[in-house]
Amino acid sequence: MESLGTASRNVPDSAGRFGPFGGRYVPETLTQALDQLTVEYEKAVKDPTFFEELKVLLRDFVGRPSPFYHAKRLSEQVGGAQIWLKREDTNHTGAHKINNTLGQALLTLRMGKKRVIAETGAGQHGVATATACAHFGIPCVVYMGEEDIRRQAPNVFSMKLLGAEVRPVTTGSRTLRDAINEAMRDWMASVEDTHYILGSVVGPHPFPRIVRDFQAVIGEEARAQSLERLGRLPHKVVACVGGGSNAAGMFYPFVEDKDVELIGVEAGGRGPSAGEHASPLTYGEPGVLHGSYSFVMQDEDGQTCDVHSMSAGLDYPGVGPEHSYWKATGRVQYTCCEDDDAMKGFDALAAAEGILPALESSHAVSKAMELAAKMPKDQVVLVCLSGRGDKDAAEIARLKGVKY
Amino acid sequence: MSAVDRAFEALRSQNKKALVPFVTAGDPSLEITAAALTELGKRGAAVCEVGIPYSDPIADGPVIQASYTRALDKKIKLKSILETIGSVTPTLPCPVVTMISYAIIHRHGPEKFLDMAQAAGVSGAIVPDLLVEESDAFAKLCKERDFSLIQLVTPTTSKERAKKIVETSTGFIYYVSVAGITGERTELPPDIVDNVKWLKSQTDLPICIGFGINKPEHVHMLKEACDGVIVGSAIVRRLCEAESKPQEQVIQEVGEYADSLLDALNG
Numbered sequence: 001m002e003s004l005g006t007a008s009r010n011v012p013d014s015a016g017r018f019g020p021f022g023g024r025y026v027p028e029t030l031t032q033a034l035d036q037l038t039v040e041y042e043k044a045v046k047d048p049t050f051f052e053e054l055k056v057l058l059r060d061f062v063g064r065p066s067p068f069y070h071a072k073r074l075s076e077q078v079g080g081a082q083i084w085l086k087r088e089d090t091n092h093t094g095a096h097k098i099n100n101t102l103g104q105a106l107l108t109l110r111m112g113k114k115r116v117i118a119e120t121g122a123g124q125h126g127v128a129t130a131t132a133c134a135h136f137g138i139p140c141v142v143y144m145g146e147e148d149i150r151r152q153a154p155n156v157f158s159m160k161l162l163g164a165e166v167r168p169v170t171t172g173s174r175t176l177r178d179a180i181n182e183a184m185r186d187w188m189a190s191v192e193d194t195h196y197i198l199g200s201v202v203g204p205h206p207f208p209r210i211v212r213d214f215q216a217v218i219g220e221e222a223r224a225q226s227l228e229r230l231g232r233l234p235h236k237v238v239a240c241v242g243g244g245s246n247a248a249g250m251f252y253p254f255v256e257d258k259d260v261e262l263i264g265v266e267a268g269g270r271g272p273s274a275g276e277h278a279s280p281l282t283y284g285e286p287g288v289l290h291g292s293y294s295f296v297m298q299d300e301d302g303q304t305c306d307v308h309s310m311s312a313g314l315d316y317p318g319v320g321p322e323h324s325y326w327k328a329t330g331r332v333q334y335t336c337c338e339d340d341d342a343m344k345g346f347d348a349l350a351a352a353e354g355i356l357p358a359l360e361s362s363h364a365v366s367k368a369m370e371l372a373a374k375m376p377k378d379q380v381v382l383v384c385l386s387g388r389g390d391k392d393a394a395e396i397a398r399l400k401g402v403k404y
Numbered sequence: 405m406s407a408v409d410r411a412f413e414a415l416r417s418q419n420k421k422a423l424v425p426f427v428t429a430g431d432p433s434l435e436i437t438a439a440a441l442t443e444l445g446k447r448g449a450a451v452c453e454v455g456i457p458y459s460d461p462i463a464d465g466p467v468i469q470a471s472y473t474r475a476l477d478k479k480i481k482l483k484s485i486l487e488t489i490g491s492v493t494p495t496l497p498c499p500v501v502t503m504i505s506y507a508i509i510h511r512h513g514p515e516k517f518l519d520m521a522q523a524a525g526v527s528g529a530i531v532p533d534l535l536v537e538e539s540d541a542f543a544k545l546c547k548e549r550d551f552s553l554i555q556l557v558t559p560t561t562s563k564e565r566a567k568k569i570v571e572t573s574t575g576f577i578y579y580v581s582v583a584g585i586t587g588e589r590t591e592l593p594p595d596i597v598d599n600v601k602w603l604k605s606q607t608d609l610p611i612c613i614g615f616g617i618n619k620p621e622h623v624h625m626l627k628e629a630c631d632g633v634i635v636g637s638a639i640v641r642r643l644c645e646a647e648s649k650p651q652e653q654v655i656q657e658v659g660e661y662a663d664s665l666l667d668a669l670n671g
Contacts, residue, residue: 015537023538024535024537024538025506025507025533025534025535025538026462026533026535027462027463027532027533027556027558028532028535028555028556028557028558028560028561028569028580029463029558029559029560029580029583029584030560031535031560031561031565032560032561032562033560171469171470171473172459172460172473177460181460181461181462184462185462185463185464185465185585188462188463188583188584188585189582189583189584189585191560191583192560192583287507287510287511288505288506288507288510288533289460289507290460290462291462291533293510296507298507298511300511301481301482301508301511301512302458302505302507302508302509302510302511302512303458303459303476303507303508304459304460304507
């Protein structure tokens with residue numbers, strides 16, 4: 001793809017475009033709600049009390065700042081650069097998702113909406129939405145593909161305990177993509193009184209910007225922690241990319257730090273054949289899906305392809321438009337990590353550090369180990385550990401053929 | 405003047421309203437799609453709307469969504485759909501427009517899509533996920549080719565936006581009766597008539613109402629305010645029964661159903 005020049009942090013434009021990517025490709029019915037959200041978010045950005053309220057919540061309810069942790073034993077085993085972890089797994093509810101859901105729940109209240117809907121793949125966003133809604137007393141419905149309900153039973157139970165209604169989605173591949181379709185359909189009929197808390201940096205404008213902004217706390221903290229602890233910025237920053245929200249939040253504050261290499265890791269699944277992976281930035285092409293123009297896995301007719309990842313949170317055929325922009329500008333290098341290698345990353349971190357990473361994050365851990373091995377010992381690879389792996393225990397047991 | 409414009413002009417001169425039936429291409433088969441279009445044309449449809457199956461429809465309710473899934477499960481492609489449409493358009497007394505996601509148009513390329521569609525005798529398109537803000541380039545291409553780009557106005561559309569939409573629309577305006585997805589409904593919102601009357605004061609384009617309409621009573625309620633009605637899920641539901649019933653019987657039933665709506669419109 002033709003280069004778009006240097007990546008800027010000053011995106012998207014007023015139409016929601018990151019270069020050519022983004023925009024709004026949705027039914028007319030949703031434009032009013034998207035306009036309302038855009039206006040309300042602009043007001044919130046200018047209102048110091050909004051971010052102050054969010055900051056207090058992130059500190060007292062979520063437990064931020066999350067730790068910046070030197071994985072010493074893992075680094076020694078790898079035998080190259082120092083591997084550091086940005087520990088989003090230590091957040092309340094166990095993943096970065098809570099940063100966004102609290103922000104959007106506050107927006108829901110500002111808009112005077114009475115109900116929240118959400119979609120979830122791995123369940124972490126569902127749990128985070130259910131948590132934010134319970135915190136504020138907002139009724140909440142979470143759409144989740146049947147296949148993901150099977151893979152992520154503990155999170156489903158948690159959502160119910162938190163008072164959310166979990167609606168199984170039985171159409172299509174019964175995964176995240178179908179859950180997004182159903183949530184959008186619900187929103188079509190309920191826009192007047194319902195806010196859709198989208199869980200990633202995907203979807204129509206203004207969602208990719210709003211979610212990125214709420215997740216940017218990850219990179220802002222990591223950047224400051226790196227300067228404070230190491231006296232310098234990291235050499236490489238690595239994060240996994242499904243829709244891409246933890247990666248967007250991690251990368252965005254580093255975009256103009258030209259000496260910091262940014263590496264996004266997609267789900268390579270079982271291999272490069274069509275249908276065996278979930279890596280649109282690696283293998284896909286620009287197209288339209290779920291309201292925006294971005295890289296998509298699609299066939300020659302524009303139909304969305306089925307994708308595969310052992311990780312429910314990465315099992316998605318599209319990606320946020322800002323990632324497409326970063327790819328096109330060359331600011332972020334995108335690569336993928338196959339299921340087996342991600343599992344090795346999981347095992348290595350568990351054994352060396354006593355941390356069970358989410359299967360999503362395991363992709364980034366594995367790639368970071370591979371990169372670090374080829375780098376000198378005085379260099380630093382920073383990995384966004386987007387979530388914890390407790391939720392994946394049953395699925396990992398099944399994949400390993402273990403009964404527990 | 406496009407074929408869609410001519411169809412509405414003819415209706416106006418006869419003081420009649422338009423029935424715009426919708427069928428999903430390839431559900432349950434392309435052969436039945438062709439037979440249904442022929443039958444609906446014969447019964448007096450003003451314009452036939454053909455839904456191009458899409459893997460991720462957002463605006464469609466369960467009936468049309470399921471029909472798209474069934475068609476795609478049979479590996480039906482745009483090329484074969486357009487060949488089927490092309491096989492009936494030379495003898496069809498009414499124009500055909502497609503309901504198609506922009507994902508498909510973009511993938512083929514807008515110009516190539518229009519080449520293919522026009523070669524098949526398609527006269528226009530409804531692209532539900534192409535908002536007026538995003539449609540400039542495609543609208544320009546359509547205009548150059550006299551291909552109708554039918555845009556949607558919904559109950560949540562502000563008056564200011566509606567004015568912009570009617571300015572860029574050609575063929576007719578698709579007024580969405582309800583804030584929601586497609587599908588049969590028992591009751592329609594009572595303010596439709598007033599909303600459509602206001603919209604009519606803003607444009608000379610015909611206005612057809614869709615989403616939720618399935619009964620002659622609905623048609624009676626709406627016919628004074630609009631220039632036509634669009635009926636989808638009720639027809640798609642009947643057509644998919646052709647998997648378990650004789651095809652001729654199903655086509656006959658769809659034809660009789662269309663007659664009941666036409667009677668309500670123009671009887």
